[in-house]
Amino acid sequence: xxxxxxxxxxxxxxxxxxxxxxxxxxxxxxxxxxxxxxxxxxxxxxxxxxxxxxxxxxxxxxxxxxxxxxxxxxxxxxxxxxxxxxxxxxxxxxxxxxxxxxxxxxxxxxxxxxxxxxxxxxxxxxxxxxxxxxxxxxxxxxxxxxxxxxxxxxxxxxxxxxxxxxxxxxxxxxxxxxxxxxxxxxxxxxxxxxxxxxxxxxx
Amino acid sequence: xxxxxxxxxxxxxxxxxxxxxxxxxxxxxxxxxxxxxxxxxxxxxxxxxxxxxxxxxxxxxxxxxxxxxxxxxxxxxxxxxxxxxxxxxxxxxxxxxxxxxxxxxxxxxxxxxxxxxxxxxxxxxxxxxxxxxxxxxxxxxxxxxxxxxxxxxxxxxxxxxxxxxxxxxxxxxxxxxxxxxxxxxxxxxxxxxxxxxxxxxxx
DNA sequence: GTAATGTTTAACCATTTGGTTAAATTATTT
DNA sequence: AAATAATTTAACCAAATGGTTAAACATTAC
Numbered sequence: 001x002x003x004x005x006x007x008x009x010x011x012x013x014x015x016x017x018x019x020x021x022x023x024x025x026x027x028x029x030x031x032x033x034x035x036x037x038x039x040x041x042x043x044x045x046x047x048x049x050x051x052x053x054x055x056x057x058x059x060x061x062x063x064x065x066x067x068x069x070x071x072x073x074x075x076x077x078x079x080x081x082x083x084x085x086x087x088x089x090x091x092x093x094x095x096x097x098x099x100x101x102x103x104x105x106x107x108x109x110x111x112x113x114x115x116x117x118x119x120x121x122x123x124x125x126x127x128x129x130x131x132x133x134x135x136x137x138x139x140x141x142x143x144x145x146x147x148x149x150x151x152x153x154x155x156x157x158x159x160x161x162x163x164x165x166x167x168x169x170x171x172x173x174x175x176x177x178x179x180x181x182x183x184x185x186x187x188x189x190x191x192x193x194x195x196x197x198x199x200x201x202x203x
Numbered sequence: 204x205x206x207x208x209x210x211x212x213x214x215x216x217x218x219x220x221x222x223x224x225x226x227x228x229x230x231x232x233x234x235x236x237x238x239x240x241x242x243x244x245x246x247x248x249x250x251x252x253x254x255x256x257x258x259x260x261x262x263x264x265x266x267x268x269x270x271x272x273x274x275x276x277x278x279x280x281x282x283x284x285x286x287x288x289x290x291x292x293x294x295x296x297x298x299x300x301x302x303x304x305x306x307x308x309x310x311x312x313x314x315x316x317x318x319x320x321x322x323x324x325x326x327x328x329x330x331x332x333x334x335x336x337x338x339x340x341x342x343x344x345x346x347x348x349x350x351x352x353x354x355x356x357x358x359x360x361x362x363x364x365x366x367x368x369x370x371x372x373x374x375x376x377x378x379x380x381x382x383x384x385x386x387x388x389x390x391x392x393x394x395x396x397x398x399x400x401x402x403x404x405x406x
Numbered sequence: 407g408t409a410a411t412g413t414t415t416a417a418c419c420a421t422t423t424g425g426t427t428a429a430a431t432t433a434t435t436t
Numbered sequence: 437a438a439a440t441a442a443t444t445t446a447a448c449c450a451a452a453t454g455g456t457t458a459a460a461c462a463t464t465a466c
Contacts (some may be wrong), residue, residue, distance in 0.1 A: 008412080024311070026230030030454060043413055045455065107307060108227070110371045118375035128376055145402075150377050150388065151395050154366050162361035165368075168313045172321040173331055174353050185353065192354050199348075200403030211442080233424060246443055248425065 011037045012047055016058045021101035024108055025055055062105060081138040082198050089194040092160040097186050103165035144201040152201060159193045214240045215250055219261045224304035227311055228258055265308060266320065284341040285401050288359065292397040295363040300389050306368035347404040355404060362396045
């Protein structure tokens with residue numbers, strides 16, 4: 001049944017996501033994925049023939065449906081540079097926070113399969129150069145001080161992603177293991193990061 | 204022979220480091236580590252009984268000898284907040300750049316063994332609170348604008364670590380796969396990150 | 407109701423991999 | 437030279453794991 005089909009496939013994908021993220025591809029066990037999905041190994045292979053194929057699917061979903069399209073579109077839509085930075089930080093921190101597994105997943109993938117993600121990004125039509133150009137333009141117009149615009153972009157991305165990727169390190173060290181405190185902290189970051197950057201680059 | 208002993212043990216540790224970082228613990232193969240070290244599997248087990256023990260050794264070295272002691276001492280020595288930020292960024296970017304495997308290694312470890320690293324940090328006597336307090340003091344003195352000092356610290360760490368961890372993603376996207384360009388970029392970051400922060404928080 | 411599809415069970419296979427062992431060889435020490 | 441330690445070779449084992457298969461059962465479609 002189509003209805004049931006989707007449900008099971010969804011269940012599998014979510015389970016696979018969880019396990020692949022927690023354990024990494026190599027350490028992830030098909031049995032555990034099946035268990036997490038509430039089905040058995042045979043059915044798991046019935047839907048996704050191999051571990052590789054399953055991983056491929058998960059990766060594809062994470063990248064194509066969660067990361068690429070939504071995130072960077074903002075950069076095209078927003079006119080003002082400062083508003084753009086705000087939108088970006090707000091949305092990016094939000095997405096990452098909702099899917100805290102993404103950064104690690106992506107970072108791990110990057111290092112084991114360097115070309116795949118960068119190709120995906122490069123082929124996605126994401127106008128990185130346009131973003132860079134936008135910063136450049138703002139510099140030329142005297143709105144922000146002059147620096148390598150890539151530094152700004154890297155700073156922005158770093159500050160959005162890292163705190164989530166390093167969550168398990170920050171939690172005990174900075175937040176006494178209080179998850180609510182950490183959540184509040186991340187919530188504040190949505191505006192904080194943008195303000196931090198704007199404060200730094202505005203003239 | 205003591206001389207040879209150290210050499211072989213060193214070779215093994217370096218090889219293990221390389222492989223563990225590139226592949227992650229689970230995907231790392233003892234055979235590959237042996238090959239990388241230029242020895243055979245039997246000798247590998249002769250020195251380090253098991254994969255777990257070997258990993259433990261590598262992790263211990265990375266954390267204790269490379270990360271913890273050197274990095275944060277600066278924070279105690281430097282008087283001026285701005286100088287402190289400069290020293291920190293300079294040193295941190297430098298260390299990470301020299302050992303670009305560290306961030307991923309640590310991040311992976313964090314997520315598979317959440318307590319170990321944070322315990323290490325907490326038990327290392329590193330005065331995180333003092334760092335926070337230093338920012339706080341600078342705020343009280345009206346030297347920097349008021350924010351959650353943890354935000355500053357997290358920003359600092361994020362901007363130092365992330366660009367290296369995401370190296371393989373940034374390289375093709377922002378630097379046309381030019382390693383020299385990327386290296387220049389990171390070299391500049393040593394001062395750039397500090398300036399970026401100071402510019403943002405100074406009054 | 408019957409065919410098709412989804413799902414379970416459970417046994418099974420092939421491969422990979424961590425780890426061992428024992429014997430032979432080479433280098434070091436004393 | 438003799439003893440000791442380092443290193444290699446190569447065969448081997450046990451466990452884990454990805455993946456298969458076939459038969460039975462359940463559910464849904466037509």
